[in-house]
Amino acid sequence: MTVDGRSIRGDATRQQVLDTALVMFARQGYRATSLRDIAARSGITHPGLLYHFPTKEALLMAALERRDEVDGVEEDDGVVEFADLDGRALLEHLVAGAAKNAAKRGLVELFASLSVEATAPDHPAHAYFVARYSSLRATLVRGLEELAAAQELRQGVVPTVAAAHLIALMDGLQIQWLLDADTDMAGALAGYVNSLLTEPLKAP
Amino acid sequence: MTVDGRSIRGDATRQQVLDTALVMFARQGYRATSLRDIAARSGITHPGLLYHFPTKEALLMAALERRDEVDGVEEDDGVVEFADLDGRALLEHLVAGAAKNAAKRGLVELFASLSVEATAPDHPAHAYFVARYSSLRATLVRGLEELAAAQELRQGVVPTVAAAHLIALMDGLQIQWLLDADTDMAGALAGYVNSLLTEPLKAP
DNA sequence: GTCTATAGCTTGATAGAC
């Protein structure tokens, strides 16, 4: 994919660095991963890396944006935005996502460690995470309100509260799973989701 | 309190260092806090600090253990162990704890950042957190089973699953609260707890 | 017990050759 003769995906080295950074930030956290580590695994030196990304923060942000780019939802008719799914599909996707994550420890570590690190207002990724949580929450509230309107939510379920619960469960279950790989993230999440619904999710 | 003529609480400097360490680890995380920082705020130099605690890891572990020592549950008849509470009191204490934490951002940050950091098997506090989660989970399962036996749990509530949910909610809600101080940790937790019970908790 | 001094290492970033 090119624009004005320049590859907007960047060249091979840039991509290699980005993917390596994603894996290593994931495995060790942002602060504990050095530019030298990433550069070495990418087959270059750290000043070589800094040619492509002027600072470590710039590399982090580029890696997070790249991650979001790759994270489409595959439906029968192509790739759909998560935010465009209807209420039920949203919840199904959440549970399916938890199951898929259990195969990618590194990625779970990245978001678990970054979402706590980035809690500090002066962290380079703070704004990114504030926006991410706020949009996820808005999407979930919208989906739950749809379900409520269709009489598919149990009595007493409050969309805003349930949305906060869902996000908290995903984050918290990830910690438990990282501490003990026997934890059934998807099962526990499905258990909560079904406690919200009058008609349970179809088993995956 | 002395044993064999030696104060088992250590002397004043040791306590000062321990309390300072707890506050600073809490405020900035373990990896981001240096021995020099802690020492300076304690009124000594960092080699002075290392006289009392041989390594930074030893200081972390001592600070965590001190935290647990201080963390008794105050009941009408003195201090009780959390694990000794009955099912209902356990859940009430959980909600009350979330409300109390909202006044101590530093402490929430400490446990949020450490519980993720310590997810790595080679982290100094890994064993501590594995034990902490496992005992908390066991206590909650026991309490929920008590409630189930007393017909106080709603139909379909599975104690092991609900225990995992409760722990995950506490961790996850802390992240949301750290990102956005308007998040009502105690309210959201109470909402979930009441969805488990046939008879709601008395309002605090 | 606490200090000064320092060893030995790692970090993010820059300068300048090629």
Added chain:
DNA sequence: GTCTATCAAGCTATAGAC
């Protein structure tokens, strides 16, 4: 684009004086 060389700053930890 990528390198070598280097900087200034930070870190944990140790040696040895007092």
